[in-house]
Amino acid sequence: MDIQYFGANCVRLSTKKASVIIDDNLADLGQKSVTKNGEVVLFGGPHGNSSPKIEKKIVIDQPGEYEVADTSVRGIAARSHIDEEGQKNATIFKIVDDDIRVVVTGHIYPELSDQQLEEIGMVDVLIIPVGGNGYTLDSIGALKIIRKINPRIVIPTHFDEEGFSFPVPQQPLAEVLKALAMEPKETVAKLKIKPSELTDTTQLIVLEK
Secondary structure: OEEEEOOOOOEEEEOOOOEEEEOOOHHHHOOOOOOOOOOEEEOOOOOOOOOOOOOOOEEEOOOEEEEEOOEEEEEEEEOEOOOOOOOOOEEEEEEEEOOEEEEEOOOEOOOOOHHHHHHHOOOOEEEEEOOOOOOOOOHHHHHHHHHHHOOOEEEEEOOOOOOOOOOOOOOOHHHHHHHHOOOEEEEEOEEEOOHHHOOOOOEEEEEOO
């Protein structure tokens, strides 16, 4: 599996049989959509149609269990960062392909129930926003989730980047990493993962756009 990062919460997971694009709201943030024809498209929260001319294989923006091109997608209902208690207007996604389990949290409230954790289960890669300031998870909230899920790899997203018009200023990645007290194992443009290369120790990897 290959993982690429395009800024904000947008990532692409690529395998031999499928390409999954997650939270491509880039057109709303001053960037260009990166969604390609035939991709599986996931949105963890409210979204527009930022790529109307693209033929998607399927668009998933609700909780539930899906099987597309030998890729398993599970949407788990969650309280968003702006929801009141009892509301669940966000969706956490767990994607399983190539024997690799990836969880994308999106803009969620940093408290997960035992039921949600059971649905999430074992996680190889956790992709989690860290920019804070009331827009999304901050380093404290992200660290709570990291400790509860205990993934093998953590990939931070949604931090301050040049060229992005966020409604609320986001924290620079350097500040977030200090607060997380996690040193990046490496910084790469594309992460290539093989199950045999995963370790039992949680490692933080920074993806460049």
